[in-house]
Amino acid sequence: xxxxxxxxxxECKSRLSALARSCxxxxxxxxxxxxxxKLVQEELREVIxxxxxxxxxxxxENEDLCRRVSELEVELAESRQIQLPLxxxxxxxxxxxxxxxxxxxxxxxxxxxRSEHAxxxx
Numbered sequence: 001x002x003x004x005x006x007x008x009x010x011e012c013k014s015r016l017s018a019l020a021r022s023c024x025x026x027x028x029x030x031x032x033x034x035x036x037x038k039l040v041q042e043e044l045r046e047v048i049x050x051x052x053x054x055x056x057x058x059x060x061e062n063e064d065l066c067r068r069v070s071e072l073e074v075e076l077a078e079s080r081q082i083q084l085p086l087x088x089x090x091x092x093x094x095x096x097x098x099x100x101x102x103x104x105x106x107x108x109x110x111x112x113x114r115s116e117h118a119x120x121x122x
Contacts, residue, residue, distance in 0.1 A: 087096035106115035 087098035089096050093100075103115060103119060106118055109115075110118065
């Protein structure tokens with residue numbers, strides 16, 4: 001059915017029928033192009049919707065992580081003193097039993113001078 005324009009034009013009885021056929025064929029061509037463009041547009045809309053949903057999800061995760069980081073920073077900023085199990089001081093003594101045991105064990109392992117420095121650090 002599709003033939004060369006010059007062959008068709010030569011077979012036409014009038015110029016008007018040739019122009020009408022040309023307009024009709026172009027209209028069909030552009031209708032097909034429009035349908036293809038609409039399909040592509042629908043596909044792109046679906047991709048955009050998926051991307052927007054993923055973006056919202058990532059933003060929510062980011063907010064949660066930022067909140068968690070700020071909680072951890074606050075927790076880290078709080079000064080925590082280490083409570084050593086020093087025990088209760090026996091009558092007439094200044095330090096607890098556990099501290100005395102720690103001192104003796106440090107002196108045995110490190111030596112007296114080094115254990116003194118280590119105790120100052122504690």
